[in-house]
Amino acid sequence: MTSVIDVFDVSKNYGSQHVLENISLNVKRNEIYGLLGPSGAGKTTLVKMIAGIETPTNGRIKVLDTDMPNLHNMTRIGFMAQSDALYVELSGKENLEFFASIYGLKGQKQKERIEHAASLVNLTDYLKRPVHQYSGGMKRRLSLAAALLHEPEILILDEPTVGIDPVLRQSIWNELYKLSDAGTTILVTTHVMDEAEKCGQLGMLRDGRLIASGSPQQLKESTASATIEDAFLYYGGVRNEN
Amino acid sequence: MRTRALVKRIIRQFIRDKRTLAMMFLAPLLILTLVNLVFSGNDYDPEIAVISSQEQMASQLEKADKSFTIYENKTLAAEDLENEKLDAILEINPPTTKITLEGSNPTANKAVMMTVEKTLKSLTPKNNQQTSMETEVTYLHGSADMESFDYIGPFLIGFFIFFFVFLIAGVSFLRERTTGTLERLLATPMRRWEMVAGYVLGFGIFTIIQSAIIVSFSIYVLDIMMAGSIWFVILITLMLAVTALSLGTLLSAFAKNELQMIQFIPLVVVPQVFFSGLFNIETMADWLQPLSYLMPLTYGGQAIRDVMIQGGGWPEIYDEVLVLAGFSLLFMILNVLALKKHRKL
Ligand SMILES: Nc1ncnc2c1ncn2[C@@H]1O[C@H](COP(=O)(O)OP(=O)(O)OP(=O)(O)O)[C@@H](O)[C@H]1O
Numbered sequence: 356m357t358s359v360i361d362v363f364d365v366s367k368n369y370g371s372q373h374v375l376e377n378i379s380l381n382v383k384r385n386e387i388y389g390l391l392g393p394s395g396a397g398k399t400t401l402v403k404m405i406a407g408i409e410t411p412t413n414g415r416i417k418v419l420d421t422d423m424p425n426l427h428n429m430t431r432i433g434f435m436a437q438s439d440a441l442y443v444e445l446s447g448k449e450n451l452e453f454f455a456s457i458y459g460l461k462g463q464k465q466k467e468r469i470e471h472a473a474s475l476v477n478l479t480d481y482l483k484r485p486v487h488q489y490s491g492g493m494k495r496r497l498s499l500a501a502a503l504l505h506e507p508e509i510l511i512l513d514e515p516t517v518g519i520d521p522v523l524r525q526s527i528w529n530e531l532y533k534l535s536d537a538g539t540t541i542l543v544t545t546h547v548m549d550e551a552e553k554c555g556q557l558g559m560l561r562d563g564r565l566i567a568s569g570s571p572q573q574l575k576e577s578t579a580s581a582t583i584e585d586a587f588l589y590y591g592g593v594r595n596e597n
Numbered sequence: 598m599r600t601r602a603l604v605k606r607i608i609r610q611f612i613r614d615k616r617t618l619a620m621m622f623l624a625p626l627l628i629l630t631l632v633n634l635v636f637s638g639n640d641y642d643p644e645i646a647v648i649s650s651q652e653q654m655a656s657q658l659e660k661a662d663k664s665f666t667i668y669e670n671k672t673l674a675a676e677d678l679e680n681e682k683l684d685a686i687l688e689i690n691p692p693t694t695k696i697t698l699e700g701s702n703p704t705a706n707k708a709v710m711m712t713v714e715k716t717l718k719s720l721t722p723k724n725n726q727q728t729s730m731e732t733e734v735t736y737l738h739g740s741a742d743m744e745s746f747d748y749i750g751p752f753l754i755g756f757f758i759f760f761f762v763f764l765i766a767g768v769s770f771l772r773e774r775t776t777g778t779l780e781r782l783l784a785t786p787m788r789r790w791e792m793v794a795g796y797v798l799g800f801g802i803f804t805i806i807q808s809a810i811i812v813s814f815s816i817y818v819l820d821i822m823m824a825g826s827i828w829f830v831i832l833i834t835l836m837l838a839v840t841a842l843s844l845g846t847l848l849s850a851f852a853k854n855e856l857q858m859i860q861f862i863p864l865v866v867v868p869q870v871f872f873s874g875l876f877n878i879e880t881m882a883d884w885l886q887p888l889s890y891l892m893p894l895t896y897g898g899q900a901i902r903d904v905m906i907q908g909g910g911w912p913e914i915y916d917e918v919l920v921l922a923g924f925s926l927l928f929m930i931l932n933v934l935a936l937k938k939h940r941k942l
């Protein structure tokens with residue numbers, strides 16, 4: 356399998372604060388890669404750098420064999436930020452129309468993609484409403500729809516299912532599996548352990564370091580843990596003893 | 598294409614925000630109306646040229662009041678009057694006295710008339726009152742019924758457009774940053790210049806409407822003096838608005854929230870009132886005077902005055918319009934560079 360996202364020894368400082376230290380990882384095509392870590396671990400910082408909207412202090416990030424940031428690559432990436440970046444004065448549909456036209460979708464094609472993305476996240480009936488009338492979960496779903504519009508090869512989702520009920524969360528995950536089967540590479544962050552189990556590959560991030568990586572199965576086996584949570588605690592403990 | 602998407606979105610957002618629309622379109626009208634009602638002139642030292650066949654009379658005048666300067670040559674005086682170095686020319690050739698006023702500034706007109714009257718009276722012996730001569734008054738620009746508001750009005754039109762566009766565009770661009778949508782846009786293939794261009798065009802459309810409303814209101818409702826073409830005035834106010842727009846979006850990069858954006862007003866907008874010609878710059882300390890060249894409003898206000906009071910056309914205003922275009926371009930380029938802070942490409 357070919358590597359789609361390559362992170363080489365990346366560090367990030369904000370002033371004197373070391374937010375990420377010597378991170379290396381790669382994500383292969385079709386894979387669903389989960390970045391698991393507690394709040395403040397540096398998940399958002401890392402995915403922003405991969406999406407090209409932050410620059411590493413040290414190290415190198417390649418997406419589709421090209422150094423980031425790269426404008427052409429950005430048409431091939433779908434990014435869903437942790438905080439909903441939506442225009443609340445506009446309706447759901449107008450928001451999607453805006454993002455669709457930025458990616459060059461127009462006319463019938465644009466309409467189809469908007470309908471498809473909206474139905475995926477169960478928002479078809481609410482598209483005409485202004486976004487400031489949406490609930491938190493509805494905004495989350497609209498952000499997800501906006502990231503899917505242009506059928507990106509790579510999806511980067513920063514905590515996509517926060518505030519979404521279990522039933523819809525399951526259907527979104529089913530959709531992610533479908534996209535992954537169809538060839539999309541997905542990088543998703545989460546701090547929910549049971550969601551981590553759903554990923555094909557996991558990277559465990561803590562205090563800016565990648566403390567472990569592998570498939571959920573591998574991680575559990577090599578630490579003789581019953582759950583991902585135990586495995587995470589195990590790796591975290593090991594690091595603390597050093 | 599991407600810029601067009603942005604323009605369309607800005608228009609949609611703007612139309613939803615009725616209150617901001619009202620602030621942009623109606624607030625300036627309200628303030629202009631108020632200023633029209635309350636304005637009254639202030640003290641002013643006029644510059645008056647004296648041309649007289651009676652040398653003794655002329656030197657007496659020059660001694661009596663520092664406003665007077667003897668000119669030997671009438672064409673030289675006329676030239677200085679045209680260049681606004683002089684406020685008036687006083688010609689004394691008994692039995693006639695002739696005053697030619699530059700006329701643009703009603704405060705100056707009033708001051709000239711008062712100074713001349715007072716000085717002539719003090720020089721005329723009490724027992725000789727019947728020789729008080731006939732005075733003929735002519736205006737180079739404007740006319741006797743020009744009010745003070747006619748003079749400051751054109752400037753205020755420019756000022757309010759600058760002020761409101763600066764604030765509204767600045768805050769909108771700032772919100773794009775604070776709500777995370779700027780970051781979201783930077784995760785798309787949109788280029789930095791496309792973003793800046795989209796903002797200028799999107800808001801530009803509203804500033805055209807704003808300029809047209811404010812200028813028409815001033816002329817047709819407030820009955821401000823209008824010697825030139827309304828289209829030139831709209832063109833100048835539009836250029837001024839684009840300058841304000843590009844400056845506002847640029848400075849929003851240095852504000853963390855709306856309140857900090859408002860803090861730019863005393864720093865950036867208010868000084869323009871003092872240095873751009875609403876008040877007389879000549880009375881200011883020498884080292885302060887060059888500051889006026891840095892103020893976009895200096896050029897905008899001057900050009901609007903040229904058209905509205907002196908009836909100037911393209912030859913009189915093109916240089917100011919070009920300077921404003923230069924300011925806009927500069928601010929836009931700086932804004933594209935400032936966005937580099939967020940994404941290198
Ligand atoms: N712009 C910034 N300036 C300074 N420090 C920052 C900035 N952005 C993030 N940080 C710091 O970097 C660290 C990691 O933040 P990050 O947002 O990547 O965490 P996270 O893993 O996404 O957390 P969460 O699960 O809460 O979203 C935090 O300590 C945060 O304070």
Ligand SMILES: [Mg+2]
Pocket residue numbers: 398399400437513
């Ligand atoms: Mg985060």
